[in-house]
Amino acid sequence: MKKQESLASKLFDVLNVLFMIVLIIVMAYPMVYVFSASISNNALVASGAVLLWPKKITLVAYEQLVYNPDLWVSYWNTIRYTFVQTVLTLIVTSAMAYPLAKRWLPGRRVILLLAAFTLLFSGGMIPTFLIVQKLGMLDTIWAIVLPSLISTWYLFIMRTFFEALPEELEDAAAIDGCGSLQILVRIVLPLSVPVMVTIGLFTAVNQWNSFFSALIYLNDRDMYPLQIMMRNILIAGTNVQGEGDLTHLETLKYAMIMIGTLPILCVYPFIQKYFVQGTMIGGIKG
Template identity: 85%
Template sequence: MKIRESWMSRLFDIMNVTGMIVLIIVMVYPMVYVFSASISNHAMVASGQVLLWPKAVTLAAYERLVFNPDLWISYWNTIRYTVVHTALTLVATSAMAYPLGKKWLPGRRAILLMAAFTMLFSGGLIPTFLIVQKLGLLNSIWAIVLPTLISTWHLFIMRTFFEALPEELEDAGTIDGCGSFQVLLRIVLPLSLPVMATIGLFTAVGQWNAFFDALIYLNDRSMYPLQIMLRNILIAGTNVQGEGDLSHLETLKYAMIMIATLPILCVYPFIQKYFVQGTMIGGIKG
């Protein structure tokens, strides 16, 4: 027998769908506008004639960027910073989170309290810079990677995930002769792909979009990541070719935003299934 929906339920569905449609429009419109502006005539963009669809389509802005060698140097720097930082973050965070998820670890509570302390208090920018300087890390990839290697928030998320895994699986591995490192590598990590992929994506997106650390620790222009180049165009108003003509600066801004944003957007569809799997596991065990 079919149950009739109440008018309140229908009203809720209508409001929910309407709200989601508005949210989608709010999120999609900026990307559509930026893409349209990047391939439109610079005069029309500067005068505000481009609102949604491109006008007088041209790829001049992309041509000027593609043939600029600084773009590819910055791209390579950003890629290697992101890959190295993400890989080392996953290794270091999992290596710290796994023992902290075990109640038999001596001093476990004290270590967790000290880790939580760093979420509320930090030394600040100047002490951090002095440490990086004294260690001789300035103008190197390690100045970008090491200071933010472990996020306390990600550490607690991964520790909680490890705690939720069945202990019987680890006991079976121990009986088969596996040590703690082998249990982590062969049993725990393969079962932890959802949380590893999630934290890896958050770390990669954060590093891909980061520019402040590079602005502080790097003086060599050949070490600059892509976001520094984007900042110079958007904020400083610097022409990418170093010329005095800034007539195409508006379209260059939008073209640079698209070039800097598109690669990291393409990564998400490959990680999405792990988000769904992680949500299902949390729902079942919660």
């Protein structure tokens, strides 16, 4: 019986490893192909001759993008939009989630129901645009950041995380004379690094990839984020200068995808550990 269980266990391990290898190949192939196409000859890419490895390597697409000033303007816009959005989202979400995690908060149930209501219904695109317009936020960073500042889903995740923290830590801090804000900043947030980093990453990725808000609220080209520039190349079929030269259009598309996704790919491995890290390791000592 033990021998059969051992064989079954080994068979499961082998099949699991094979499945993971196939999954890795399926997930890695698109990125390898995009990189290969971005440094290959444009005619070969357009004809479908490039399937995995690059052919007739050339960096002309990257040269056109790197030496174009619009790229760096849009890159800077995307960086500052993402940074401001992420920081403000974490501050505002944690400030709202912490009191909602306390059962003694007056009107807590009503506030939670109102927040949950926004998961099912929203004000709509046109009313939101009119509000942004009336507030004078068109063609400003706040038109990109403020309408999507708080995600109800992230609010509930953070509230649930705060509820799981032991109250003894907060009681001890309160006895030492700490107020609610000091407890949040000095006790709760340092213990909430995993959830803060996770929500921060999701917020940053969503903002980095967002283009629809900029398409609606921004008319000034100097305010365009990187994704608008990428959209113009991928969908509109225009090059970075907005001219009619389509000589390297195919390789430009793939080079733009690589430039747009590289920062997120570089950041993710450094914070992946927080997704599975224990939330209360070292939090309480007996």
